[in-house]
Amino acid sequence: MYRNINLFRLLLCKSLSIVAMTLLITVCVASANAQSTFGNVRGVVQDETGAVVSGAKVTITDKRTNNSFTTQSSGEGAYQFNNLLPGEYQISVEASGFKTLALTGVKVELNQTTDVPTILAVGTTGEIVEISASGSELVETTTTTLSKSFDSRQTVELAQTAAGGGIYNLALIAPNVSSSGGVGVGSGGSIGGQRPRNNNFMVDGIDNNDKGVTGPQIYISPETVAEFTLLANQFSAEFGRSNGGQFVTVTKSGTNEYHGTGYFFVQNRFLNALDTLQKNAGVVRERSAVRDNPNLSLIPRSDFSRYGGNVGGPIVKDKLFFFTSYEGQQTGLASAPGGLTAPTAEGFSRLSSISGLSQTNLGIFRQFVPTAPINDAGSITVGGVQVPIGNVFFNAPAFTNQRNFVLNLDFTQSEKTQHRTRFIFDRIRTIDTAAVLPVFYTDRPINGRLFSYTFLHSFSPSLTYEARFAYRRSTDNIVVPNFRFPGLDAFPNIGLLDLAIDIGPNPNAPQSGIENSYQLVQNVAYTVGNHSIKFGFDGRKLISPQRFVQRERGDYQYQSTDLFLRDVSPDFLAQRNVGGNTYYGDQFLLYFYGQDDWRIAPNLTLNFGLRYEYQQVPFGARQQNLNQIASVPGLIEFRSPREELDNFAPKIGLAYSPSYEKGILGLLFGKSGESSIRAGFSLGYDYIFDNVYTLASPPQFQQTKDIAPAAALPNFLAGGGIPPIPTPTGNDPVAARAATTAFIPDQQVPYSITYTLSYQRQFLKDWSLEMRYLGTRGIRLLTQNRINRTPAVTSQSFLPTFFAQPSQRELDALPLTLNAILARPTFNEFGAAGFNQQNLVGFVSNGNSV
Numbered sequence: 032m033y034r035n036i037n038l039f040r041l042l043l044c045k046s047l048s049i050v051a052m053t054l055l056i057t058v059c060v061a062s063a064n065a066q067s068t069f070g071n072v073r074g075v076v077q078d079e080t081g082a083v084v085s086g087a088k089v090t091i092t093d094k095r096t097n098n099s100f101t102t103q104s105s106g107e108g109a110y111q112f113n114n115l116l117p118g119e120y121q122i123s124v125e126a127s128g129f130k131t132l133a134l135t136g137v138k139v140e141l142n143q144t145t146d147v148p149t150i151l152a153v154g155t156t157g158e159i160v161e162i163s164a165s166g167s168e169l170v171e172t173t174t175t176t177l178s179k180s181f182d183s184r185q186t187v188e189l190a191q192t193a194a195g196g197g198i199y200n201l202a203l204i205a206p207n208v209s210s211s212g213g214v215g216v217g218s219g220g221s222i223g224g225q226r227p228r229n230n231n232f233m234v235d236g237i238d239n240n241d242k243g244v245t246g247p248q249i250y251i252s253p254e255t256v257a258e259f260t261l262l263a264n265q266f267s268a269e270f271g272r273s274n275g276g277q278f279v280t281v282t283k284s285g286t287n288e289y290h291g292t293g294y295f296f297v298q299n300r301f302l303n304a305l306d307t308l309q310k311n312a313g314v315v316r317e318r319s320a321v322r323d324n325p326n327l328s329l330i331p332r333s334d335f336s337r338y339g340g341n342v343g344g345p346i347v348k349d350k351l352f353f354f355t356s357y358e359g360q361q362t363g364l365a366s367a368p369g370g371l372t373a374p375t376a377e378g379f380s381r382l383s384s385i386s387g388l389s390q391t392n393l394g395i396f397r398q399f400v401p402t403a404p405i406n407d408a409g410s411i412t413v414g415g416v417q418v419p420i421g422n423v424f425f426n427a428p429a430f431t432n433q434r435n436f437v438l439n440l441d442f443t444q445s446e447k448t449q450h451r452t453r454f455i456f457d458r459i460r461t462i463d464t465a466a467v468l469p470v471f472y473t474d475r476p477i478n479g480r481l482f483s484y485t486f487l488h489s490f491s492p493s494l495t496y497e498a499r500f501a502y503r504r505s506t507d508n509i510v511v512p513n514f515r516f517p518g519l520d521a522f523p524n525i526g527l528l529d530l531a532i533d534i535g536p537n538p539n540a541p542q543s544g545i546e547n548s549y550q551l552v553q554n555v556a557y558t559v560g561n562h563s564i565k566f567g568f569d570g571r572k573l574i575s576p577q578r579f580v581q582r583e584r585g586d587y588q589y590q591s592t593d594l595f596l597r598d599v600s601p602d603f604l605a606q607r608n609v610g611g612n613t614y615y616g617d618q619f620l621l622y623f624y625g626q627d628d629w630r631i632a633p634n635l636t637l638n639f640g641l642r643y644e645y646q647q648v649p650f651g652a653r654q655q656n657l658n659q660i661a662s663v664p665g666l667i668e669f670r671s672p673r674e675e676l677d678n679f680a681p682k683i684g685l686a687y688s689p690s691y692e693k694g695i696l697g698l699l700f701g702k703s704g705e706s707s708i709r710a711g712f713s714l715g716y717d718y719i720f721d722n723v724y725t726l727a728s729p730p731q732f733q734q735t736k737d738i739a740p741a742a743a744l745p746n747f748l749a750g751g752g753i754p755p756i757p758t759p760t761g762n763d764p765v766a767a768r769a770a771t772t773a774f775i776p777d778q779q780v781p782y783s784i785t786y787t788l789s790y791q792r793q794f795l796k797d798w799s800l801e802m803r804y805l806g807t808r809g810i811r812l813l814t815q816n817r818i819n820r821t822p823a824v825t826s827q828s829f830l831p832t833f834f835a836q837p838s839q840r841e842l843d844a845l846p847l848t849l850n851a852i853l854a855r856p857t858f859n860e861f862g863a864a865g866f867n868q869q870n871l872v873g874f875v876s877n878g879n880s881v
Contacts, residue, residue, distance in 0.1 A: 070139040073111035073173075073563070074147040075633050076104040076124060083108025084151055087126035091137070094121060095286035097349045098443050102492030109630065110149075111563060113495045113556045114449075114487050115139045116284060117182075117258040122147060130154035133161040140180045141260040141281055142270075144563075144628075146172050148704055169799040170791045172704060173628060173636040175684030175711035177223075177263040177787060177803065179205035183283065186256040198253050199232075199278055202261045207805050208276070218246035222276030223264040224807045225783065229275030229717050235282055235453045237483050237501040238272070242575055242616060243544055243721045247278070248505050249457050249479035252358045254294065254341055255437045257283045264807060265711045265787045268624040268640025268682045269554075269565060274715035274783040282453060284441045285352030289344035298335045305330065331426055332365035341437075352441045360433040365426035368467065372408045372530045373400050378418040382596070385414040389598035391517050392748060395525070396596065399468055399534050401425060411529050413593045420530065427469045431461040451485040463509050465537035473512050473536070479505045483550075493558040497567075501550040509542040511584070518749055523585035527592045528603060538586060539579065546616075547574040566625040575616035575649075579725050580608045580733065585752050600744035604737075607753040611732035614651040616721045621645040626682070634690060634703045640682035644716045648672050648778055649724060655775050658729035660760070661767035669729070673777040680782070684711030699792070707791040717781045723813055730760055730770035784808045 072091060076084040087104040091112050104110045104126075122134040129151035137147055152160055181201050186192055191200035199219045202208050207223045217227025232239045232247040241248045262270060262277035270277050301316050313327045321329050339358030346353055374382065379402060382393060403421030410417045436456040443449050457479035462472050483501040490496065514536075516522045524535035554567035588604040589595045626640040648671065658669040689696075690703035700706040726733075734757045738744065760767040789803040831845065 069114040070117055070141055071111060071113050071144040072115060072120065072122070072137060072139060072147060073109065073144055074149040075630075076108045076110065076126070076149045076151060077633075078129070078151055078153070084126050084129070087124055087129075087151070089149075090123045090125075091115070092121045092123070093118065095288075096284075096352060096441075096443070097287055098446075100446060100489070105493075105558075105560065107561055109558070109561065110492075111558050114497060117141050117281060122149075124149055124151060126151055128153065130158040130160045133159055135161060140178075141258045142262065142279055143171070143176070143178065143180070143260075144173055146704070169793045169797070170688070170705065170707045171686065171709065172634070172688040172707045173630070173686050174267065175265050175638055175686060175709045175787060175789075176267060177207070177265045177789070177805070178260055179263070180258060180260040183257050186253045186259055192253040198251060198256055198259050198280065199247060201259060202276060202278065205261050205263065206801070206803060207263050208261070219276055219278055222261070223785070223805050225264065225275035225809070226812070227275065228720065229273050229781075229783075230278060231270075231273035231275065231718075232278045232280075234280045234455070234481065235483055236485065236499055237453070237481055237503060238548055238550060238571065239481070239503070240272075240718070241505075241720075242546060242548075242573060242718075243577060243579075243725070245718075245720050248546075249455055249481050249503070250433070250435055250459075251280055251282070251455070252339070252356065252435055252437070254292065254339065254358065255282045255354075255356045257281045264783075264785045264805060265684070265713055266682075267638065268626045268642040268680070269567070271622055271624065271642050271644055271680065271715060272620075272718050274717050274785070282437060282439055282455075283341075283343060283354045283356075284439055284451075285343035285345060285354045287345050287348055287352075289342065291340065291342035293340040295338040296336065298333070300330045300333045303330070303333070332363050332428075334361070334363040336361050339435075343439075350443055354437070354439040356435075356437040358433075358435040360431070360435075362429075362431040364429040366429065368427060369424075370531050371423050371467070372420045373403045373423045373532065374411075375403045375406050375419045375421050377406070378403070378410075378420055381416055381418050382413060385416050385596075387414055388596045389746075389749065392596050392598055395516060395534065396592075399470060400530075400532060401468075411592055413596055425469065427464060428472070429462055429464050431459065433460075434458045447489045449485075449487040451483075451487070453481070453483045453485075455479070455481040457481075463537055463540070465509075465539065466535065467533040471512055471514070471536040473510050473540075475507070475509055477505075477507045479503075495556045497554040497556075499550070499552060501548075503546070503548040505544075505546045507544045509537060509540045511536045511540045516748070519585070519752055520755055521584040523587055523607075523752060524582075525595060526586070526588035526603075527595060528588060528590050529592055535584070539581060541583070542579050544577040544579070545575065548572075561630040563628040563630075564626070567623075569620075569622040569624075571620040573616065573618050573620065575721065577614045577616055577721065577725060578612050579614065579722075580612050581726060582606050582608050582735075583612060587748075587752065598746055598748055600738050600742050600747040602740050602743070604740070605747075605753065606735060606737040607755070608726075608733060608735050609753075609755045610730075610734050610757040611728065614721070614725045614728065615649065616724075617650040618647040619645075620647070620718075634688040636686045638682065638684035638686070638711070640713075642680040642682070642715075644678045644680065644780070645676065646674065646678075646719060646778070646780060648674050649721060651721075651728065652724040652775055654732060655729050657731045658767060658771060660762060660764050661730075661771050663768075667774065669771075669774065672775050675778050675780050678716050678780055678782075680714045680716055682711070682713040684713075685709065701792070701794075705793045708789075709791070710788045711786070713785045715783055715785070717783070717813075719778070719780060719813065724775065727773035727775050730757070730767060730772070733772075734758060734770050735772045779811045781809065781811045781813055783810065 076087045078084055085104055085106045085108055089104060089110045090099055090101045092099045100112055102110050117139050120137045120139055122137055124132040132151055134147060139145055186198050192198050196218060202219050209221045211217060211220060211227045219227055219230040221227055228245040234251055239248050258281050260279045266277060305314060314330050315327050316330050318329060321327050337360045341356035343354035401423045403423050405421045406419040407421045410419050438454045440452045459477040461475050463475040464472055466472060481503045483499055485499045488496045514522045522535055524533055524538050526533045549572045552567060552569040557564045585607040587601045589601045590603045594602055622644050624642040629637045631637060653671040655669055656671040662668045687708045688703050689700040691697045691700045736753050758770045760770055786806045789801060791799060791801045793799045
């Protein structure tokens with residue numbers, strides 16, 4: 032049965048990709064991520080008595096581009112405009128027997144529906160009543176979405192966007208958001224108690240997530256942002272992939288007027304005042320002072336500059352608009368790693384006179400380990416001789432040079448049809464500073480490209496269609512510097528724990544990653560009666576070869592420098608990963624959703640949604656089937672992990688805007704539209720990022736080899752250390768099991784349940800109060816467990832089998848007692864007594880946790 036399902040799934044994926052590509056070629060319509068890059072406006076046309084007015088002509092106009100869209104109010108008086116760019120609009124409402132209503136300052140926010148009170152006064156059509164609609168967006172009366180939006184001015188002027196996480200730092204001033212802290216690694220902070228790695232990053236509707244370790248991938252300059260919105264946990268079925276925060280960014284568009292900005296921001300060490308500690312240490316800012324006094328030192332480099340400019344305007348007025356931006360960033364640092372010690376000049380002299388040392392290892396030690404200026408850290412013992420050591424300080428360079436370019440084009444073909452293209456180019460040249468000693472630093476090039484084309488068409492005032500084709504590519508490459516260690520095939524990492532120095536390149540180098548992401552999605556919005564319905568499909572193909580192997584060149588950690596210089600095998604850790612080094616994260620992602628916002632009454636809306644998510648197990652993880660020979664029936668089975676096919680995520684919410692004008696209830700709620708009570712329940716799935724699979728390859732691809740800490744092998748490095756040759760497994764089950772270091776269970780996609788209750792109240796004109804309760808429960812959250820196996824059973828340590836009830840005397844005579852079990856060494860921690868890396872087994876586990 033499983034094979035039939037697997038075949039069906041394969042055919043389904045292939046068929047969908049063929050259909051999608053055929054659609055792209057045939058109709059020249061590309062598709063987009065289901066997350067919208069627009070906002071909506073809706074309202075109910077009423078007279079002054081509260082009766083609905085049907086058939087009214089409603090026109091909305093973007094004053095920046097002079098683009099207008101027209102519809103008519105339905106039999107229930109309702110109207111709605113979809114797919115509007117964020118900004119301020121003007122609405123005109125005309126109906127026979129009523130004065131024309133002009134609503135100005137209607138604010139459209141990203142991924143939000145703005146409800147506009149629309150009340151007509153009796154009169155002639157030629158008379159105009161102008162009302163400012165600003166402030167109507169302070170209270171959300173129709174959805175349970177929890178969000179916080181920031182406009183272009185805020186993204187530029189708020190200080191936290193200047194560095195670090197950039198615009199995503201703005202999330203930290205939104206409700207229900209905290210810094211990552213002890214919640215876990217990731218970007219954007221913890222949203223509503225979720226892990227930061229559960230956050231989702233979108234730019235102009237395009238997936239901008241690093242599929243290897245999560246987080247945003249391509250840099251977005253604050254100067255190019257039209258609006259940034261954080262959706263926090265409770266969101267409609269339109270949004271998904273991750274169940275943390277939805278970080279949705281839209282870049283700027285051109286208008287009918289030419290606008291441009293130029294900017295330059297600089298921080299320089301010579302502009303900074305010295306603190307007391309620096310002055311006491313003899314740090315100065317004048318180079319001449321350092322030349323005249325060798326006891327003084329120049330202030331360490333700490334420079335940053337960000338500069339650029341942008342311009343936007345019309346190519347064809349009212350029709351074709353452009354926006355383009357260029358930004359450069361340069362960072363220069365020279366930090367000093369602390370806690371490092373090394374022999375003094377006298378210590379190196381003593382090392383030369385000690386007999387029995389490996390001259391090769393001593394030569395490497397002399398070549399790369401700096402000399403301590405004074406003996407202020409005691410001594411170490413090498414070959415029975417006391418070697419004086421001292422603290423060493425040096426400035427480690429860290430430079431980054433970044434260039435970012437943006438080009439946006441918007442074309443209004445007609446009132447019904449629009450086209451939008453987006454392109455971002457990002458180039459970073461930096462230094463890989465993961466090594467301890469700067470001599471092992473290397474250049475690290477990082478490149479990113481992002482492109483999308485969006486097609487929007489209104490078949491009728493009540494039926495709109497959105498499609499987008501998107502492509503994103505990123506590359507990152509960490510190389511190993513060209514150093515040789517005599518007698519070894521690669522320069523390893525030599526850790527000397529008594530000196531706190533590591534000789535060698537970045538422990539995880541060489542490392543590289545390439546990601547090609549293709550998106551093809553269709554969205555349809557349909558308004559019928561009191562229902563605002565939206566449904567769509569999001570299909571993605573990810574092609575992602577990655578190279579990340581821990582200890583590929585060999586990692587040799589010595590508790591004493593003496594062992595290294597005498598070339599005895601390490602007494603703390605000697606491990607190397609050998610075999611195939613490339614992991615392929617290629618996979619399909621398929622998402623379907625449907626959402627209905629049902630306005631039961633003008634002040635009561637129900638939100639219903641259902642989302643389906645399918646994640647194909649990445650190609651690299653599916654290669655577990657190569658290790659089927661190692662399976663033990665009834666105990667463990669090695670094969671391609673089965674995917675989950677029933678990941679449906681329901682969403683339900685309620686938004687109620689009560690109306691009370693007197694008494695305590697009047698104070699709490701006021702008129703309809705001045706307050707809102709919202710409640711919701713949702714279930715959402717998260718994405719399984721590649722890092723949990725990368726180091727879990729079958730032994731036919733990758734193996735971990737090590738030497739026991741107690742082995743004390745002589746001439747260890749002279750003999751080649753751990754060779755880069757995998758253990759052949761062939762058709763031998765025993766050999767395959769012995770070489771196996773990882774097991775991947777069937778796919779269990781993590782998910783979270785969210786429930787919310789909130790109260791909003793607008794008071795005065797431009798103020799609002801919100802009190803919110805948000806609960807989340809994470810289930811099957813990702814963990815990576817590293818488990819060391821205990822030694823094989825012996826005649827003194829085993830679990831006996833009895834075929835009849837044993838006597839008390841037999842039980843008392845058992846060699847294995849409770850005290851003996853408790854006295855056993857711990858096998859899940861590092862240390863010579865209980866750490867046996869040769870018997871290490873790694874699991875990618877999806878255990879339940881809250």
